[in-house]
Amino acid sequence: MNSPKKELAAEIELFGEMNFDFVEITIEAPGATPEKIGEKKKAILDALHSYNFGVLAHLPWYFSVAHPYARIQKAILEESVRAFDAAVLLGAKKATVHTEFLPAGLQDRAVHVAKTIETVKSLQKEASNRGIELLVENYLASSFSIKEFKLLFSEVDAKMTLDVGHAEAKDGEGVGSFISAFKGKVAHVHLHDNDKKGDLHLPLGAGKIDLPRCIKELKSFYNGTITLEVHSEDRDYLRLSREKLEVMWFGKAHHQKNKEYQGAVGGAGR
Ligand SMILES: [Zn+2]
Incomplete structure (x- = not known):
């Protein structure tokens, strides 16, 4: 995932040189707003194509889906639609939105849940009209619980x-x-x-999550895209996290073979 503070095309090139398979683009201020993406369309698309990147889109994490003020929610919905248009331009087929990040205690829980479902319904419709599949991301239970997700998925x-x-x-x-x-x-x-407490977005292995167990659970049913949401200024941690994920997912021997293959074909001449 790109840092929205940085130039998007340069971010894509950095991930390309790191041999990632796809990029998740957060369409987010200040550096990757729909306007900026429109302005720098050519450089961005050139970078995506030169690495043959698949693209996923992400709305700004702080975009409310259950804002207590209806007019603010409406404005956020309008901005989200602009982000979907930018996602289409980037070639994304999936876009992720988080459940509400504002403290849920600001309003009655039933209202919070109903608003979330209503907004997600609108977002799903707008995304689907543009050929994009909307994905709703779990945040914390205080934001939206498993029980509430069940209700959401029964309606949307x-x-x-x-x-x-x-x-x-x-x-x-x-x-x-x-x-x-x-x-x-x-x-x-x-x-x-x-650290099993805060939402720290640390490199894999730097915290306390039992990652081998999580990977085993994921592998039992899933074989799709995984974004490393490692928010460190030093991108070496991203490279290291991917190595750790590959070892956990494929096993050491297979990981080594992948590395040799990438060494033989990767990077050079692009
Ligand atoms: Zn996330």
């Missing part, structure tokens, strides 16, 4: 981005519980580490 035809770090944080309900509830719904995964 959306899939899910399973965020392992959020599920394993103190106020999460655990990856295992999400998998048993939504196995058939998971269409994308976010992976990062934390």
Whole structure:
């Protein structure tokens, strides 16, 4: 995932040189707004094409879906639609939105849940009109619980981005519980580490999440895209996290073979 503070085309090139398979683009201020993406369309698309990158889109994490003020929610919905248009331009087929990040205690829980479902319905419609599948990402249980996700999915035809770090944080309900509830719904995964308390987005292995167990649980039903949401300024941690994921996912021997193959064909001449 790009840092929205940085130039998007340069971010894509950096991930390309690191041999990633796809990029998840957060369409987000200040550096990757729909306007900026429109302005720098050519450089961005050139970078995506030169690495043959698949693209996933992400709405700004702080975009409310259950804002207490209806007019603010309406404005956020309008901005989300602009983000979907930018996602189309980037060639994304899936876009992720988080459940509400504002403290749920600001309003009655039933209202919070009803607003979330109403907004997700509108977002799903707008995304689907543009050929994009909307994925709803779990945040913390205080934001939206497994029980509430069940209600949401009974009313809205959306899939899910399973965020392992959020599920394993103190106020999460655990990856295992999400998998048993939504196995058939998971269409994308976010992976990062934390101290089992806060939502820290640490490199894999730097925190306390039992990652081998989580990977085993994921592997039991899933073989799709995984974004490493490692928010470190030093991108070496991203490279290291991918290595650790590959070893956990494929085993050491297979990982070594992949590396040799990439060494033989990768990087050079691009
Ligand atoms: Zn996430």
